[in-house]
Amino acid sequence: DQQVKQNSPSLSVQEGRISILNCDYTNSMFDYFLWYKKYPAEGPTFLISISSIKDKNEDGRFTVFLNKSAKHLSLHIVPSQPGDSAVYFCAAVYSGGGADGLTFGKGTHLIIQP
Amino acid sequence: DTGVSQNPRHKITKRGQNVTFRCDPISEHNRLYWYRQTLGQGPEFLTYFQNEAQLEKSRLLSDRFSAERPKGSFSTLEIQRTEQGDSAMYLCASSNTGIPGEKLFFGSGTQLSVL
Numbered sequence: 193d194q195q196v197k198q199n200s201p202s203l204s205v206q207e208g209r210i211s212i213l214n215c216d217y218t219n220s221m222f223d224y225f226l227w228y229k230k231y232p233a234e235g236p237t238f239l240i241s242i243s244s245i246k247d248k249n250e251d252g253r254f255t256v257f258l259n260k261s262a263k264h265l266s267l268h269i270v271p272s273q274p275g276d277s278a279v280y281f282c283a284a285v286y287s288g289g290g291a292d293g294l295t296f297g298k299g300t301h302l303i304i305q306p
Numbered sequence: 307d308t309g310v311s312q313n314p315r316h317k318i319t320k321r322g323q324n325v326t327f328r329c330d331p332i333s334e335h336n337r338l339y340w341y342r343q344t345l346g347q348g349p350e351f352l353t354y355f356q357n358e359a360q361l362e363k364s365r366l367l368s369d370r371f372s373a374e375r376p377k378g379s380f381s382t383l384e385i386q387r388t389e390q391g392d393s394a395m396y397l398c399a400s401s402n403t404g405i406p407g408e409k410l411f412f413g414s415g416t417q418l419s420v421l
Contacts, residue, residue, distance in 0.1 A: 196348075224407030235310070235397055235412030236349065243407060281348050285407060293339060293362070294410065296348030 195219045196284050198297035206305050211269040213300050215282030218263065222284040226294065227256060227267050230279045239280075240267070269302075277304045308332060310413035312398050318419045319388055326384045327416045331400030338381050339410060340373055341397040342366065349397055355381060388420045 197216045205211045215225075223244040228236035242249040242256045242265070249256050255268045269276055279301050283294040311330040319325050331338045336357050341349035352371070353363045357378035367373075370388075375381040385392055395417050399410035 198348075201346075226407065226409060228412075233414065235399070235414045237412065238409035241407050241409065283348070287407065293341070293351030293354060293364070294349075295351070298346060298348050 193218075194297070195222075196282055196295050196297040198280075198282055198300050200300050201298070202301040202303065204303045204305055205272050207274060208271045211267075211272045211276065211302055211304070213267040213269075213280050213282075213302065215265050215267075215297055216263055217265075217284050219284070219286065219295075220263065221286040221288070222295075223287050224285045225256070225258060225265050226283045226285075227254075228281045228283060228296075229276075230281060230299070236281055272302075272304045274304050274306065277302060310398055310400055310411050312396075312413035312416050314416055315414065316417045316419075318421065320421050321390060322387055324384065324386045325388055325418065326382050327396055327398075327418075328380060328382050329398030329413060330380045331398070332402075332411055333379075335400035335402050335411070336378065337401045338375055339399040339401075340381070340383050341399065341412075343395040343397060343415070344393075352383075385418075388418075390420045393418055393420045 226241040227239040230236040240251050240254045258265045279299045281299045282297040313328045339354040340352040343349045355375040370386045373383045395415040397415045399412045401410050
């Protein structure tokens with residue numbers, strides 16, 4: 193049973209436009225959410241995170257929105273750049289759980305077109 | 307280079323053989339994690355250490371898998387009697403304080419292919 197779901201395997205966006213990546217979760221105990229970016233042959237790199245007590249966190253071109261009632265979060269990238277082409281993973285963690293390893297979604301492959 | 311280092315980058319082995327991977331975390335990080343990623347999936351948590359203590363193991367970690375971090379620095383992950391289903395990317399990550407939601411720093415992984 194997937195607790196973190198990214199239902200779009202891929203997304204194509206024109207350079208300069210907004211990219212919106214979506215993530216849904218089922219475990220209401222999750223209290224921290226993180227986005228990672230992964231290039232081929234490299235490990236994931238951290239992008240941005242949000243605590244469940246907030247509904248928005250912004251860092252430069254990246255903004256994460258959290259809707260707790262819908263158990264949904266999204267990552268907005270504005271403006272999209274060619275270097276943003278990568279696989280983006282949504283991840284969640286319950287800080288009070290025994291294992292504080294992250295639970296990842298399957299990822300969304302973002303393709304920025306010139 | 308002060309990032310997380312993993313060796314080897316690639317490993318090809320025959321079914322039934324044993325393999326061992328190494329991870330060198332960022333030097334001041336006391337938490338070390340192992341994840342496994344298969345094609346089309348996100349990374350799956352396997353186990354983690356705080357210093358030399360292995361504090362949690364996922365049910366994904368069968369008896370054929372063993373991880374160690376003897377001096378609280380580098381870690382090894384051994385798979386005995388490998389099976390084709392073990393083929394995956396094995397990722398190591400480290401973190402500093404263990405504060406909830408703290409970001410993990412990942413290595414580039416070891417790609418295992420079991421023939």
